[in-house]
Amino acid sequence: MIWPRHTARPSCLIRVIAGNLLLLGLASFILGCGGDDAMNEIFVLGVRDEITYYRHDPHHDPEPVTGNLLRLVYDIPYFGACGVFPPLHIANQWFADGGGDGGMSPGASWKPFTITAETYEVLVAQVASFDPADFEDSAEYFRMKFLFDSAFDLIPDRFEWVKAVCGKHRDGFHERARRQLSGA
Numbered sequence: 001m002i003w004p005r006h007t008a009r010p011s012c013l014i015r016v017i018a019g020n021l022l023l024l025g026l027a028s029f030i031l032g033c034g035g036d037d038a039m040n041e042i043f044v045l046g047v048r049d050e051i052t053y054y055r056h057d058p059h060h061d062p063e064p065v066t067g068n069l070l071r072l073v074y075d076i077p078y079f080g081a082c083g084v085f086p087p088l089h090i091a092n093q094w095f096a097d098g099g100g101d102g103g104m105s106p107g108a109s110w111k112p113f114t115i116t117a118e119t120y121e122v123l124v125a126q127v128a129s130f131d132p133a134d135f136e137d138s139a140e141y142f143r144m145k146f147l148f149d150s151a152f153d154l155i156p157d158r159f160e161w162v163k164a165v166c167g168k169h170r171d172g173f174h175e176r177a178r179r180q181l182s183g184a
Contacts, residue, residue: 042096045069045113053099053110062109069115070126074135076108081162082169083176085127085146088120093158124148144176 045051051072054062065075073079079094080086086094092114099109115123132143149169155161166173 042112042114045095045115046119051110051113053108056100056107056109069119069123070130071135072108072110073123073127074132078162080146081165082173083144083147084149084152084165084169085124086158086161087150087153088115088117089156090158090161091115091120144173144180 048068050066050068052064052066053072053075054064055075056062065071067075073085073091076094076099085091095110096112096114098112100107127146128148130145132145135143147169149165151168152161152164155164
């Protein structure tokens with residue numbers, strides 16, 4: 001087959017892709033991303049365990065924070081979709097991805113972990129009885145009390161769960177936020 005000059009030949013594309021993968025692998029090795037080392041293992045966090053994580057603000061250096069699981073969930077931007085606390089399998093998807101810097105938005109990052117059903121039950125009891133105002137000076141991103149809605153618990157994917165939950169709760173969440181900001 002004759003290839004026009006402006007069209008990349010498949011063999012050239014394969015070499016470019018292979019070269020990029022090699023560079024990505026080398027960068028991952030240098031930066032400590034990927035591989036089988038202990039830094040990439042997901043651990044199980046207990047309800048009494050402390051965790052060190054980082055709060056990210058686009059205008060400041062990351063701030064290291066050491067706290068418990070309750071404090072972390074109030075420090076993760078958008079953890080509760082439209083103010084609804086996630087079920088265990090969705091929470092574990094969040095925890096296992098290690099968060100992120102948020103780009104041009106706030107963020108939180110941590111060493112990936114999961115929690116057990118028992119730890120989740122204790123966390124839910126803490127969240128249900130907790131007043132977020134108690135974290136006013138220490139939790140950055142979430143100041144409203146979480147709601148619980150088990151109608152969405154069977155949705156397996158975090159992003160689908162967020163979409164469905166916000167489809168139902170978005171307007172109420174925004175109204176609660178307006179009332180809280182106005183002091184009503």
